[in-house]
Amino acid sequence: MAPLLDVCQLTVELPTPSGWVRPVNDVSFQLAPGETLGLVGESGCGKTMLSLALMGLLPPGARRAGEAWLAARNAGGAGRLNVVALGDRELVALRGREIGMVFQEPMTALNPVLRIGVQVEEAIRAHLPHSGRGGSAPGPGEIGRRALQALERAAVPEPQLRARQFPHQLSGGLRQRAMIAMALAADPQILIADEPTTALDVTVQKQILELLARLRRELGLGLLFITHDLGVVAQVADRLAVMYAGRIVEEGPVVEVLRRPRHPYTEGLLRASPQLRRRKLEPIAGVVPRLDALPPGCAFEPRCPYRRAECAAAVPELRLAAPEHRARCILVEPVVEEVTR
Ligand SMILES: Nc1ncnc2c1ncn2[C@@H]1O[C@H](COP(=O)(O)OP(=O)(O)OP(=O)(O)O)[C@@H](O)[C@H]1O
Ligand code: SF4
């Protein structure tokens, strides 16, 4: 099946007092309809920056390179749009309509002084094909009805009551459901969920994960699920991409990567994961390198228990370790061919 999203060598550069840094560095992946790609890595490895680059929401002064092809419904005859090449106006049209996003803390994304229903209505109105042109635009009654439907779809109980309430009157779990309703209000094909359950307690977290899984199935969404929690990713993802210092260092089917990690960093994450580790937890020694002081070769080299002299010579390519399973480490014996993406 043709991918919904085909990201090729995406790089994000940000200006800092010590020069340009690359929080996202040469990242490539694909996302198919109905598929969940889990994106994991320690804090600061570039997960959020990658999703912001796809949404066109990077900080001022940022520059992007590479390609991110979206199988957009409004791409005209082309069928695909390169998000990286779009201007601000086109990106505004794309957000919500083609790609929706939910964040870790819905309070920062919701407007505290607007009722929930009004905010969902806004999300719907922003993407109506005829909005602002009069005539065929749906009236307020119809938009209100659609907003209630969107809340129902996100399993918000008593949607009419909740629509009249303000964000602070909702629990964390309900706020996240309201965010999901807003993110899906314009029927995007792709949903990016950035740590959507991190701030929630375990029971509510499970409910939100089940909701996302159901919506993905029913709507055929491509879901990019960002988390630092390997236990969560094991529950929701089909494939897993592991990021370190801006690069994908391992990618493959989630069961295989978790059972048989090929990159020492993934191995380290598993040993340090309270959700998946039955034996004693072993935190990864050392810290993530600063983006303005990356090691010359493999970025994990200063922390890697298997490092050798040649690891510092050049950044390792992604190597095919098993069918559809790649890792960026010189210890991987390539099974078929060495690949560059
Ligand atoms: N405006 C900025 N200017 C320069 N560097 C920035 C800026 N914003 C973020 N960064 C850096 O970009 C890198 C990637 O940050 P990002 O927020 O994407 O990480 P993350 O993987 O989402 O982390 P977390 O798990 O904590 O959410 C970090 O090293 C961060 O310090
Ligand atoms: S390339 Fe070398 S330093 Fe990097 S992860 Fe592999 S063994 Fe460790």
Ligand SMILES: [Mg+2]
């Ligand atoms: Mg983040």
